[in-house]
Amino acid sequence: xxxxxxxxxxxxxxxxxNSKIEQIRNLNELATKxxxxxxxxxxxxxxxxxxxxxxxxxxxxxxxxxDRDIDALVNLKREIMRVVNRIESAEYKTILEMRYLQxxxxxQIALLMxxxxxxxxxxxxxxxNEVQKIxxxxxxxIESH
Numbered sequence: 001x002x003x004x005x006x007x008x009x010x011x012x013x014x015x016x017x018n019s020k021i022e023q024i025r026n027l028n029e030l031a032t033k034x035x036x037x038x039x040x041x042x043x044x045x046x047x048x049x050x051x052x053x054x055x056x057x058x059x060x061x062x063x064x065x066x067d068r069d070i071d072a073l074v075n076l077k078r079e080i081m082r083v084v085n086r087i088e089s090a091e092y093k094t095i096l097e098m099r100y101l102q103x104x105x106x107x108q109i110a111l112l113m114x115x116x117x118x119x120x121x122x123x124x125x126x127x128x129n130e131v132q133k134i135x136x137x138x139x140x141x142i143e144s145h
Contacts, residue, residue, distance in 0.1 A: 003131035007100040010080060013073045014103065020066050024059055031055040077101055083134050092127035095120060 031052055084096050094113065098104040104112070110120045 001135070003128040003135060006083075006135055007080060007096065007128070007131060010073060010076050010100060011103055013069060013076060017066055017069045017073065020062050020069070024062050024066075027055050027059045027062070031059070083131060086134050087127065087130045089127070089130070091123055092130055095124050096127050096131070099124065 080100060081097075084093050084101075087093050087096070091113075095109060098109045098112065099106075106117055106120055110117045113120065
């Protein structure tokens, strides 16, 4: 795994969590919509109730998945922080934290660090080189336990 792939794990997990939250919103909308069909034909009085129950079960399952994903995200961010904290350069640490733990855009990072975008890109590349050294080192496996 490259340093960049390692660092981006948190962003992708966060995106998955947000996607599941959006799915819950959609299911909640679906569950609260009242659909009435007028017909002379007899039908099961439980039809809409069972559809509602199925939707509620899906919502509960997704909420449990989100809880597990959030726990995994917190643990992953903690692990990434341990790696970042092993880097000596405060600039490298700041760029990595803003980009991969706070999910800031490059332009925001440059603005917050009062520098230009090219410099941020250059420092980011160097910071990733440091991360690569750390994740490839045998000590990383020992420190993560």
